[in-house]
Amino acid sequence: MNRSELIHQIRTKKNFLCVGLDPDISKMPEFIVDNEDCIFEFNKAIIDATAQHCVAYKPNTAFYEAYGLSGIESLEKTIKYIKLNYPHHFLIADAKRGDIGNTSTMYAKAFFNRLNADAITVAPYMGSDSVKPFLAFEGKWAIVLALTSNEGSADFQQQQLGNKLLFESVLESSMKWGNIENLMYVVGATKAEMLADIRKIIPHHFILVPGVGAQGGSLEDVCKYGLNSDVGLLVNLSRAIIYASSGQDFAEKAAEEALKIAQKMSVYL
Amino acid sequence: MNRSELIHQIRTKKNFLCVGLDPDISKMPEFIVDNEDCIFEFNKAIIDATAQHCVAYKPNTAFYEAYGLSGIESLEKTIKYIKLNYPHHFLIADAKRGDIGNTSTMYAKAFFNRLNADAITVAPYMGSDSVKPFLAFEGKWAIVLALTSNEGSADFQQQQLGNKLLFESVLESSMKWGNIENLMYVVGATKAEMLADIRKIIPHHFILVPGVGAQGGSLEDVCKYGLNSDVGLLVNLSRAIIYASSGQDFAEKAAEEALKIAQKMSVYL
Numbered sequence A, B: 001m002n003r004s005e006l007i008h009q010i011r012t013k014k015n016f017l018c019v020g021l022d023p024d025i026s027k028m029p030e031f032i033v034d035n036e037d038c039i040f041e042f043n044k045a046i047i048d049a050t051a052q053h054c055v056a057y058k059p060n061t062a063f064y065e066a067y068g069l070s071g072i073e074s075l076e077k078t079i080k081y082i083k084l085n086y087p088h089h090f091l092i093a094d095a096k097r098g099d100i101g102n103t104s105t106m107y108a109k110a111f112f113n114r115l116n117a118d119a120i121t122v123a124p125y126m127g128s129d130s131v132k133p134f135l136a137f138e139g140k141w142a143i144v145l146a147l148t149s150n151e152g153s154a155d156f157q158q159q160q161l162g163n164k165l166l167f168e169s170v171l172e173s174s175m176k177w178g179n180i181e182n183l184m185y186v187v188g189a190t191k192a193e194m195l196a197d198i199r200k201i202i203p204h205h206f207i208l209v210p211g212v213g214a215q216g217g218s219l220e221d222v223c224k225y226g227l228n229s230d231v232g233l234l235v236n237l238s239r240a241i242i243y244a245s246s247g248q249d250f251a252e253k254a255a256e257e258a259l260k261i262a263q264k265m266s267v268y269l
Helices: A003-013 A038-053 A067-087 A102-114 A127-136 A166-174 A188-203 A219-225 A249-266 B003-014 B038-054 B068-085 B099-116 B128-135 B166-174 B189-201 B219-226 B252-269
Strands: A017-021 A056-057 A089-095 A118-123 A143-149 A183-187 A205-211 A233-237 B017-022 B056-060 B088-099 B118-124 B142-148 B183-187 B206-209 B233-237
Touching: A003 A166, A017 A038, A017 A205, A017 A249, A038 A102, A038 A205, A038 A233, A038 B252, A056 A067, A067 A089, A089 A102, A089 B252, A102 A118, A102 A127, A102 B068, A118 A127, A127 A143, A127 A166, A143 A166, A143 A188, A183 A188, A188 A205, A188 A219, A205 A219, A219 A233, A219 A249, A233 B142, B017 B038, B017 B088, B038 B068, B038 B252, B056 B068, B056 B233, B068 B088, B068 B206, B088 B099, B099 B118, B099 B189, B118 B128, B118 B219, B128 B142, B128 B166, B142 B189, B166 B189, B183 B189, B189 B206, B189 B219, B219 B233, B219 B252, B233 B252
Parallel strands: A017 A056, A017 A233, A056 A089, A089 A118, A118 A143, A143 A183, A183 A205, A205 A233, B017 B056, B017 B233, B056 B088, B088 B118, B118 B142, B142 B183, B183 B206, B206 B233
Antiparallel strands: none
């Protein structure tokens, strides 16, 4: 999906909500766990219930790899299901990959060609030749980790590197490797107030914002400091939506939570 | 496998060679490609031929994920085959994972519990809580990226962060998160001369060294600057060994290459 299509979806649906599909069998309703492929059945119910209230889905690969081959199969089925039934939803593989050039190309093929994701999250530590291969696929996106939502972001990302912070250096360097049509950034909602300065470096790029909800970030602050004239935000919620209830009504409750957030978002658009 | 067992294997076999299992169907001998699971058949032949000349294997997950589900199945079969037939070889999943705490735990479960790898490579950009979950598994190892072998390592890793370079900060911070029994580091052979300074920071840790061979690093320099009293090195070669020949004799030639390197290594032990 290209940039103008994404913006069109956001403007049409009046929200910039991304639903994180992080299935954890220990948190699922019991009646779902009885299914042969409970991960896919859980996701399918969540997707059908929330699709009208969001513009993107973001499965985190860790939650599938943890269940071995069958987990990966559930991931493939989930992405196929979304692409077939909701082709206008943006699909982010939250995989945080990155390796030397020819190896990153292998990852890009895995996620863009095989899995048909629109975007993949990429860890920048290995530098340009680890990121650029993901930018060479027409209509596909690399979402580079800049300032993450976790405590550990203080360890390196927020350390002084010359006259700037490391994550600022990551932004300034990597924005030259691609453009606003193939490159986005991850900035955690727990650092929403830093979005004002970040917007000075990347005024036009889309930013994927995790950390609203379970991690405590504020949607209001994210919008205040992060919105740009093309919206420029995808705000992700995972646990707060998909585990809103552990009962028979889990999908219904997920839809209610997604709707609530979508409505809040509409105020800012 | 714990540290003393690893050192024992190295001392007994008189080498510290790790063979990188990075299967690329386009580089395999044609007669192998005809097999239903050519990746596994290729790996199996390489493993049987090289096992007596190395102490470790390192499949890079990108080369399996690029082939979808069947590729991941080949990875599982490969690891099972090594664990069953060569239980004294150290098994590194070169996956370069890393995410917020509970998600890193999912990756750790995937690689340590499901796949039964001894070690996994970890990207440090997200900081302490992205690395520590990998250190909580008895007898398992996190191998943190410090100074990688690619050109892009200049972009951030070698930039000044306060009064040190970023990779030095990664070493100094992360060494406090674990110990020499559960933590190793990646330092590329293309930066071998920097191993002398790195050894001042981490005198006792094992270092996994890629970049000898196809990438141009020198084994002599790596040994000169990197060896410690417990050897402390695992030197990885992938392409130079596994694609030594593309003919019927590919496994035999791989064994010859591995033996050559193992013999060179024995001089330094």
